Amino acid sequence: MLLPPFNLPENIVLLITDTLPSPASFLLHKALASHLKSSTSTRRRAIVVSVSEDIAKWKAIASKSNINLSQQIASGSLTFIDALSLVQPPSPGQSSQPSLRTLFDSIVDSLSAHSVEAESPERLVILDDVSTFEWIGFSLLDVSRFVRALVAACRQVNATLILRHHLTLSDEIDDLFRRLLQISTYHLEVRSLSSGRSGVVSGEIALHAGPSTPINRVKLIPRSSALQYRLTDTGAVFFERGTGAAVL
Numbered sequence: 001m002l003l004p005p006f007n008l009p010e011n012i013v014l015l016i017t018d019t020l021p022s023p024a025s026f027l028l029h030k031a032l033a034s035h036l037k038s039s040t041s042t043r044r045r046a047i048v049v050s051v052s053e054d055i056a057k058w059k060a061i062a063s064k065s066n067i068n069l070s071q072q073i074a075s076g077s078l079t080f081i082d083a084l085s086l087v088q089p090p091s092p093g094q095s096s097q098p099s100l101r102t103l104f105d106s107i108v109d110s111l112s113a114h115s116v117e118a119e120s121p122e123r124l125v126i127l128d129d130v131s132t133f134e135w136i137g138f139s140l141l142d143v144s145r146f147v148r149a150l151v152a153a154c155r156q157v158n159a160t161l162i163l164r165h166h167l168t169l170s171d172e173i174d175d176l177f178r179r180l181l182q183i184s185t186y187h188l189e190v191r192s193l194s195s196g197r198s199g200v201v202s203g204e205i206a207l208h209a210g211p212s213t214p215i216n217r218v219k220l221i222p223r224s225s226a227l228q229y230r231l232t233d234t235g236a237v238f239f240e241r242g243t244g245a246a247v248l
Contacts, residue, residue: 017177029058036067048079050083081110127147130164185209190204201229208222
C-alpha cells in the first residue's frame with residue numbers, strides 16, 4: 001500500500017497539492033521511505049525528479065528514517081535527477097518546444113534501465129514539483145504535454161507516479177491543476193487550517209478520487225472530515241479532526 005494511513009494502491013498517478021503555509025514535502029519523503037523500506041520480496045526502485053530541493057536535503061530527511069540514500073543510489077535502487085540541470089527555460093521570442101525533452105529522456109532511461117531483469121521491480125517516480133516549470137517560463141501546453149508523456153511512460157512499466165503541484169491559494173483552481181487532475185487516479189489535498197497553524201495541528205489532508213476512478217476502491221476523505229496532521233522531527237503524526245488521537 002502507498003502512503004499509510006491513506007492506504008492507496010500502487011501503480012497509480014497520485015496528485016498532491018499544497019500551499020506555502022502547508023507544504024506537502026513530508027508526504028513525498030514518507031512515500032520514498034515507505035517504498036524503499038518495503039518488506040516485500042519484489043525489488044524496489046525509485047526515481048526522484050527534484051526541481052526545488054537538492055540531494056543533500058533528501059539525504060538528510062531520509063536519514064531520520066534510517067535510510068542511507070547514498071547507498072540506495074550506489075546499489076541502483078534510487079536514481080536522483082536534478083531537473084533544473086537538464087532544463088533550459090525558454091527565452092523571449094524563442095520556441096520552448098525542445099526544452100523539456102532532455103529531462104523526459106533522462107527519466108525514461110532510468111525507468112527502462114532495469115526492464116531486462118527477470119523479475120520486474122516495483123517502481124516509484126516522484127516529480128517535485130510541476131508548478132515551477134510554469135513559473136520559470138514554460139507554457140501550459142509544454143508542461144501538460146510533458147506530464148502526459150511521463151504518465152504514459154510510467155503506465156507502460158506499471159510504475160507509481162506522484163506529482164506535486166503548488167497552489168497559490170487553497171481554493172484556487174488554475175488551468176494546470178485542472179489538467180493534472182484529469183490524468184490523476186487520486187488527489188491528496190494538503191491544506192492549512194482556516195484558523196491558522198497551531199502548535200498541535202500543522203494542517204489537514206483530504207483525499208479525492210480522480211474523474212475516472214471508481215469511488216469504492218479506497219476510503220475517500222472529504223474536506224468536511226479531513227485528516228489532520230502534526231509535523232515532528234521525524235515525520236508526521238495523523239489524527240482525526242478534533243481528537244488529537246494519532247491514527248498512525
